[in-house]
Amino acid sequence: MEQKHLGKIGPMVSRQGLGCMGMSILYGQPDDAASLSTLHRALDLGVNMIVTSDAYGNGLNETLVGKALAGRREEAVVCTKFGNLALAGGGDTGFTGGHPSHVAIACDRSLKRLGVDVIDLYALHRVDPTVPIEDTVGAMKRLVEQGKVRFLGLSEAGSDTILRAHKVHPITSLETEYSLWSRDVEDGILATCRTLGIALMAYSPLGRGFLTGSIMSTEALGEKDGRRNLPRFKSENMAKNVELLEKMSHIAVSKGVTTAQLALAWVHAQGADIFPIPGTKKVNYLEQNLAAAELQLSREELDALNQLFSKGVASGGRYPDPALKGLGI
């Protein structure tokens, strides 16, 4: 798989990464054996950008990634995050997620779980509204100076925060939701990143699985599936969203691809500085998703998709309202 610099200053990474969250939490029953095979296949195929967080299963996902990296460390660009205490089920350091003391403890724990000497990309998972961003990034900068991490990133930060953070230490990437049905980032954040040479790591590029066409109703999700808590997957919104998907599938069929591949190709087409990080536990999905990175969409196909998925067209927010308030700050 072709590699490019992650942003102006970042490491060389594959044009598409592998998101590992769903291997451990939120999306159905974990299957560590299948996930390890998928991680190994990704590395075999040159997908080096492996994305996790200490919040995914409160460290479980980092431990899983660490197992896959044993003996293969040099093949990967290890990307992890800290500071999303809500997703991790609360913190135990006695500090909030962006507090400098928390940053130092969290990093040491992640290094241990991942089994690496250095984290390639270390990102703040959620901006901490109780700590000035300068203080959080200041603590992250010290980790760079100590040789514990190589590059710094943010996740779901707003433009003002990105600008302030970048003054403390160059920011390599912003990890934020971006897909056909989640285009908020186009309202200014993407432009800020471009001005500063910051790459966008597009998370949930398959709409958390919705755009693959495999979830056509709320009932298709397991009882404990975390997507049941997201507005777009609630039954009152699902029917309208499925109508969009059905129209999308006509475009996919006429091109001879899946809707998942069309969704990923659309994200790739938004710019060379955008790196989709689809998630899967399964080798066959991984392979199908990698094929999408090679897909070219014509002007007519892009226009049709942009028209169908105009900004704000999805029924329901991408997160419940209380969680949305913590994004873009």
Ligand SMILES: NC(=O)c1ccc[n+]([C@@H]2O[C@H](COP(=O)([O-])OP(=O)(O)OC[C@H]3O[C@@H](n4cnc5c(N)ncnc54)[C@H](OP(=O)(O)O)[C@@H]3O)[C@@H](O)[C@H]2O)c1
């Ligand atoms: N920074 C943040 O706040 C944040 C938030 C959310 C996610 N992320 C990151 O972004 C990564 C990707 O996002 P995501 O996992 O939320 O959503 P996604 O990549 O949009 O979708 C993942 C879902 O799609 C399914 N899938 C994948 N490829 C498929 C294919 N070819 N055909 C059919 N189904 C397919 C997966 O199924 P299986 O699970 O069955 O394989 C999984 O249920 C995460 O793993 C995580 O690393 C970051």
